[in-house]
Amino acid sequence: MTEETHSVPRTRTHNCGELRPSDVGADVVLMGWVHRIRDLGGLTFLDVRDRHGLTQVVARDGSAVLARIKQVRPEYVIGVAGPVERRSEETLNPKIATGEVEVEARALVVLSEARTPPFQIDEETPVSEEVRLRYRYLDLRRARMRENIGLRHRITMAVRNSLDADGFWEIETPLLTKSTPEGARDYLVPSRLHAGEFYALPQSPQIFKQILMVSGMDRYFQIVKCFRDEDLRADRQPEFTQIDVEMSFVDEEAVFAAVERLMQAVFHVLGKEVPAPFPRLTYDEAMTRYGSDKPDLRFAMPIQDVSGVFREGRFKVFRELVARGGSVRALVVPGAGRQSRAQIDNLVDEALALGAKGMVWVRQSPEGAIQSSILKAAGEEALAQVVETVGAGRDDLTLIAAGQGYEASVLLGQFRLRLAEREGLIDENRTSLSWVVDFPLMDWSETEQRLVSMHHPFTSPRPEDLDRLEDDPAAVRARAYDLVLNGNEIGGGSIRIHRAELQARIFRLLKISDEEAQARFGFFLDALQYGTPPHGGIALGLDRIVALVAGEPSIRDVMAFPKTSAAVDLMAGSPSSVDRRQLRELHLE
């Protein structure tokens, strides 16, 4: 038999996703995982799978490999050799790229056997995330994860190419470094050579990238792991990847332009064009109109000020609040006015659950009569005026809240998001990229009883606010900006302080003593004194960007080996205890 003279060479000629009708007749060698076996008795089909796709292999009656193929099980790694054949018209499979052809197995070798996997490697079988994480190597074989990881690679390459084209150099910075001031809790690494001393893993390469500007590197980027020892969320992992960028001799405009080109390159990977420049709004506008510093601008629904209606009105609660400098704000929810009274009351309960003191609503009956939870107390006239001011239609529901500062807007901002989602007002196909600018420089921390940097302590104040730094620090705006994608913060940066005197002044305000500043980052303050170019930059969250464009709910789904919400690696079993000998070497016992 000629078949028995066949054997399988050591290397493949094609991958499992590339055979086409033009290959018909060629003798090929495929290698991959057994995806599925369809044993029809005297005829057996087998799908062999690799990263590139799926190819059908057929073994016919009388073939020498038919007996052998029956020994094969799912997830075995095999090699198959044989001719490519065109499938007959009725047996084409349009669902796979190689579906017009199949390979007739003349030889088959089992390269390695596989235990029965704990779950099926397909897209149909649901698997809990816990099991997926424990057997991540199997989960990564599934199309969803394979596509996410591939997308991440293509985005990463697009980022590198875009920044390279703009003259950036990719430069590595240390992972064993020194604790940065302020910010998140550090991961610490004990030093063996220096008893009682520790390295810190970087929360970001902030100081190093600024020093690279002092060094004259001009434009730097790095796709780099960062570490923060804080509690986890769907969009937060203890180690995550930043696209870290810094530029010399620039203002905000140059940073925005570079990042806009970069984001266009990212979306180009998906075949999407995004218009630039991206819209900008100030922190104050964002907070006032959307109740968030990362507003989702895929839909409108701005929060409006109706303080004027209540300033002189009958409704005492609002009148007095406005008199004390507060504001009354309103959110129109299109189409929500026809909900039942009970549903609307539920919204008020929801507001109370969010910690609000209260929330008021107004709507019109189908006949146009004003209905409201404060109809008697505020009077029909005032409420009609609200409806007119905000431009609410017959079917709309208007929610009203009052408070000091951004309090009312923040509450309504949460309903803006929740209700837009519930009412289906968000166009999932839209892409909204925007800049939020003019963040406050500092914020009062109740827990620490001192001013803290809102961004980080190297952020430059806006020059026109400099004279207010000491008298009214809360009013000082920073040259800081965030990049927002569909209501998610995907990056933040600033123009930095490049003069040592101003940096020292900021530290005084932050109650960071000279001694402390010297001890923790004296090297950086020294560097600033040797000729520092004006500079600024940004850090973008690569995991978040990929998750958002992949439509995944969690950044875990775009990371090969993520940790659980308790910061545990279920596959590797970390963290774990270590030998006492290791502890002794590290002077930890």
Next chain:
RNA sequence: CGGGUCGUAGUUCAGUUGGUUAGAACGCCGGCCUGUCACGCCGGAGGUCGCGAGUUCGAGUCUCGUCGGCCCCGCCA
């Protein structure tokens, strides 16, 4: 640390008011099958109901504790 939710076969789930021998689907094992492609048909094996106490004549079901997954608050420059 706090709030919510889930934990039953390898996997995903069902399991009534606390009551006989805890079920289904997929997977797995065996058999049949020459054009399947989530093949089909027949048969079979498979359970520490997360763990530990408690209430009860009797607990998958109720109570308490504990462990783990997920979401959220705080936290995250």
